[in-house]
Amino acid sequence: MFRRIQRGLIFTVFVPLSFYSQNTSALRDSINRSSYADFLQMKKTLGIDQENRPGPSGNPNDPNAANFDENQVGAYRLPSLLTTQSGKTINSVADWENLKRPELIAAFESEMYGALPDAIPAVSWIVKSEKDTVIGGIPILEQHLLGTVDNSSYPKLSLSIEALLGIPKTMGDSAIPVVIQFGFLNAPFGKTEEPRSYFSSPYEPGFKQQLAYQGWGYAILDVSSIQADHGAGLNTGIIGLVNQGKSRSPEQWGALRAWGWGASKLIDYFETRTDLDTKRLAVEGTSRYGKAALVAMAFDRRISLGFIGSSGAGGASLLRRNFGEMLENLASPAEYHWFAGNFLKYASIKTLTDFPVDAHQLIALCAPRPVFISAGSPKIEGQWVDAKGMFEAAVEAAPVYELYGLKGPGTTDFPVMGTALTSGELAFRQHGGGHSTGPNWSTWIAWTHRYWD
Ligand code: GCU
Numbered sequence: 001m002f003r004r005i006q007r008g009l010i011f012t013v014f015v016p017l018s019f020y021s022q023n024t025s026a027l028r029d030s031i032n033r034s035s036y037a038d039f040l041q042m043k044k045t046l047g048i049d050q051e052n053r054p055g056p057s058g059n060p061n062d063p064n065a066a067n068f069d070e071n072q073v074g075a076y077r078l079p080s081l082l083t084t085q086s087g088k089t090i091n092s093v094a095d096w097e098n099l100k101r102p103e104l105i106a107a108f109e110s111e112m113y114g115a116l117p118d119a120i121p122a123v124s125w126i127v128k129s130e131k132d133t134v135i136g137g138i139p140i141l142e143q144h145l146l147g148t149v150d151n152s153s154y155p156k157l158s159l160s161i162e163a164l165l166g167i168p169k170t171m172g173d174s175a176i177p178v179v180i181q182f183g184f185l186n187a188p189f190g191k192t193e194e195p196r197s198y199f200s201s202p203y204e205p206g207f208k209q210q211l212a213y214q215g216w217g218y219a220i221l222d223v224s225s226i227q228a229d230h231g232a233g234l235n236t237g238i239i240g241l242v243n244q245g246k247s248r249s250p251e252q253w254g255a256l257r258a259w260g261w262g263a264s265k266l267i268d269y270f271e272t273r274t275d276l277d278t279k280r281l282a283v284e285g286t287s288r289y290g291k292a293a294l295v296a297m298a299f300d301r302r303i304s305l306g307f308i309g310s311s312g313a314g315g316a317s318l319l320r321r322n323f324g325e326m327l328e329n330l331a332s333p334a335e336y337h338w339f340a341g342n343f344l345k346y347a348s349i350k351t352l353t354d355f356p357v358d359a360h361q362l363i364a365l366c367a368p369r370p371v372f373i374s375a376g377s378p379k380i381e382g383q384w385v386d387a388k389g390m391f392e393a394a395v396e397a398a399p400v401y402e403l404y405g406l407k408g409p410g411t412t413d414f415p416v417m418g419t420a421l422t423s424g425e426l427a428f429r430q431h432g433g434g435h436s437t438g439p440n441w442s443t444w445i446a447w448t449h450r451y452w453d
Helices: 022-045 093-113 207-214 237-242 255-270 288-299 341-347 359-364 387-403 438-452
Strands: 002-006 009-016 123-135 138-149 160-168 176-183 217-222 276-286 305-309 371-375 426-430
Touching: 022 341, 093 288, 093 341, 093 359, 093 387, 123 160, 123 207, 123 255, 138 207, 138 255, 160 176, 160 207, 160 255, 176 207, 176 255, 176 288, 207 217, 207 438, 217 255, 237 255, 255 276, 255 288, 276 288, 276 438, 288 305, 288 359, 288 371, 305 438, 359 387, 371 387, 371 438, 387 426, 426 438
Parallel strands: 176 217, 176 276, 276 305, 305 371, 371 426
Antiparallel strands: 002 009, 123 138, 138 160, 160 217
């Protein structure tokens, strides 16, 4: 098995596990043990004795390999997008906004991502330091932002959200659009040479450079500064702070929602600045960060555009499509912390058929705001993310965009790799590279010009 672990990220590619020192593996073991204990505790709180059904393996050679064969997908029935629980058909924006959208938000909050707690402490932002840099020949001011969370209710935990804001200095006094990237900060701020991001692409210039050429800013949000990426961390971070170090209750938020909350706090701060145009804010992320970006956009309507990379199951991919990663994987001890505890029910005492929502509805929550769904090549990225499942979800979400007089992907046929479906507000492109948004940035930028010029 090949894995890469970086600040809590686990990828099924690249570096053999044996590469890591014993210390790293001891730390990982202890995190795994504590995550498992929290996982069991949540099941106990839910009153579930039954073992979770195991998810399929991502390794095609394993006997329990996930399905990667289009012919074996089988039929599935999605929960309705345009009928309310009481059977009313939605055929206007007003009914969508007043009836169905709130119903879906309630279901996503209670059964999947969790709800924001009532009293979340305030965050105060400062520019901790700044430096001038040059990227692709463009002078840029980079600011290290620090959002300190008020911990007076539980001083044992202190929490500061970190972000790196880059502002091209070519735009004079005009307020610039900003792309918020869910990710991590590579180097301690202030180093002159910042290594290229893990998510950068060998196929196109880095995203900072491409954005700077447009006169657009970037803000890399260090999600691990908001909430750790494992179950062992649920009694710390913002989730732990609000719970005063105690375990979560089943309806409470998981890491994806907490990361999204962090982005919303960053936006609150951006709204206090005159050099940033908060009417033109996008979110971007790959993989688990793509899931987080989509969740953030679904819930925070100030986010006007999305670039959702290889988000797969738990993100833009239809859970009911039997292909690649499945709900049982998401509800496993390695990933359950992304979700509310209630989500665990669907991999034990209940099944996918009982699950009230699916990815097309999450995408539809973003309407009328444009969303670009990105995937990599199956040959390089593998098929765990189920690119077709993400495309199908966009197709299924289109009717809500149509209520607003807008357009979905424009076809129901899964496009040939490399095709840019960018004629509507639900764009899709499977690029020729790996597990990254990298090779799609220029396509995303071209499409975004339709909205940001
Ligand atoms: C695992 C996980 C995915 C996730 C990915 C990542 O593969 O199963 O759901 O998107 O890690 O974030 O890299």
